[in-house]
Amino acid sequence: MAATTTTTTTPLGFVLPTGLSPRRGGFRFSLVRCSASPLTSSTASGTVEKPWSSYNARLVLEDGSIWPAKSFGAPGTRVAELVFNTSLTGYQEILTDPSYAGQFVLMTNPQIGNTGVNLDDEESEQCFLAGLVIRSLSISTSNWRCTKTLADYLTERNLMGIYDLDTRAITRRLREEGSLNGVLSTEQTKTDDELLQMSRSWDIVGIDLISDVSCKSPYEWVDKTDPEWDFNTNTRDGKSYRVIAYDFGIKHNILRRLSSYGCQITVVPSTFPASEALKMNPDGILFSNGPGDPSAVPYAVETVKELLGKAPVYGICMGHQLLGQALGGKTYKMKFGHHGGNHPVRNNRTGQVEISAQNHNYAVDPASLPGGVEVTHVNLNDGSCAGLSFPAMNVMSLQYHPEASPGPHDSDNAFREFIELMKRSKQSS
Ligand SMILES: NC(=O)CC[C@H](N)C(=O)O
Structure with a gap:
């Protein structure tokens, strides 16, 4: 995805914001929808296929970038600070580590969920983080200790999870810009602008969590x-x-x-x-x-x-x-x-x-x-x-x-x- 600084309608039909001022100055990105692949393609019959129609969630970051994704946990809208975690294993311990309250965790390891979840790896009684962001949700769950799939676990615990977004590009952005606040939403009625404003009017700094x-x-x-x-x-x-x-x-x-x-x-x-x-x-x-x-x-x-x-x-x-x-x-x-x-x-x-x-x-x-x-x-x-x-x-x-x-x-x-x-x-x- 190439960054753009235009403020007009994009080729994807996305209307870029007018009059929005970033919470912190200096963002290089305007409101722009990010995807690794083209979002529309014409067929011989002239109908338009919409590969993103299965995308039912969005991650909107305070720098104006929008990441269409698929939801695999609870529905809703949450605001939090986005951080990336480079651990290859241990997503269940991360989900239950209370230190992640107020944060979305993006796993840089591209495939998550393959060992499912079990009863012994909990780090606390609850999932305190605001949501899990991953590249690919494993299509099979296989481990001798597994009692449940990751998706079922998130849904039961009312925790949001999204997948099928470019986690490498987002990680590079976080490394360059620093931590970013964001909003994760499955609610189609909320506009991108609304979610962007939400992310920009929230701050984790100075709060007793x-x-x-x-x-x-x-x-x-x-x-x-x-x-x-x-x-x-x-x-x-x-x-x-x-x-x-x-x-x-x-x-x-x-x-x-x-x-x-x-x-x-x-x-x-x-x-x-x-x-x-x-x-x-x-x-x-x-x-x-x-x-x-x-x-x-x-x-x-x-x-x-x-x-x-x-x-x-x-x-x-x-x-x-x-x-x-x-x-x-x-x-x-x-x-x-x-x-x-x-x-x-x-x-x-x-x-x-x-x-x-x-x-x-x-x-x-x-x-x-x-x-x-x-x-x-x-x-x-x-x-x-x-x-x-x-x-x-x-x-x-x-x-x-x-x-x-x-x-x-x-x-x-x-x-x-x-x-x-x-x-x-x-x-x-
Ligand atoms: N794991 C922790 O205790 C985190 C400490 C503190 N909340 C921080 O982010 O630096």
Whole structure:
């Protein structure tokens, strides 16, 4: 699809917008329908075939591009921020990762759905993301753990999914322009202009998305990683540690890994008072992953501040970003973030490189951090901060996902490091 800047009627019969001003300046694209193939062709009899007549959905991006697609999930109209994920597998974990609230996820892997879905790969009770965008929906579903097709799963969970659009072209656009807001719709009564306006009048920045996904009351977590799937078991010391896990949108696999390492876990809501947490006399506190803008949740940063120095703490992704702020640093929005299972990270202390699973659109600015806070890990793709430590207060955090669900397990040792931190702190008290 070639980009066009004309503002008249296109050869496809599409009327380009007049008087629409982009939410952010500088878009190179006007409202234009994008497709990999010509949309009409004449037959010998003179009738016009309409190959797009089976297209019953549209993705309209805030840059004015329109992507006709086919729906394979719930009908409706949703606005969200579009991000791309480069993981080859793990779409079910992605669908149930609460950190994707407020986002559409576009999978760059062209074929999705071939393993269906199963009962064990859920990362939370619900699908929190706004919709799934894929190139091709597998025509067959085949896996020994499969209990349902992806399409049935999405429909049951009232989640939108679209396929048969040029996901490579959209990914290139996101890489060039940065993250884009968009509207996904199956409603034919809504005009393209309406959907475009919707995408331009919405913003994920500055919104607290944590309160929608966090649990409402504390609960105990006991499940471990299934022994058949577990690895790295020889590093366990057989001791038990009492951990409070702040749920900012926690993934089950973080809890499973902590449990497998011997932690007795109480999961608490994002608004749980620090004073109550301390009354439970924890050996350590975990701040979980979670959706949205970390600078939009000052109440969570306050809680983290109150807990600093009182027990060893471990932050993962959103938890890392909250810790960064609690230590005096700032977060910023990245151009298009990191979402995938193949990000190289250097551990500055050992010099070793881990291939990691990542999912974030914000990062901690290392220049904003006070003295004594050490950047322990660096993302080798762009040099951004991927891990922090503040030994004086027994703080460790990672911007990425040691629980790696989906993803490679190179970083699993971070859970052992948290155990060591708790152990040392216990011995010295
Ligand atoms: N996985 C997460 O915790 C995401 C953190 C944060 N919402 C971001 O996008 O950067």
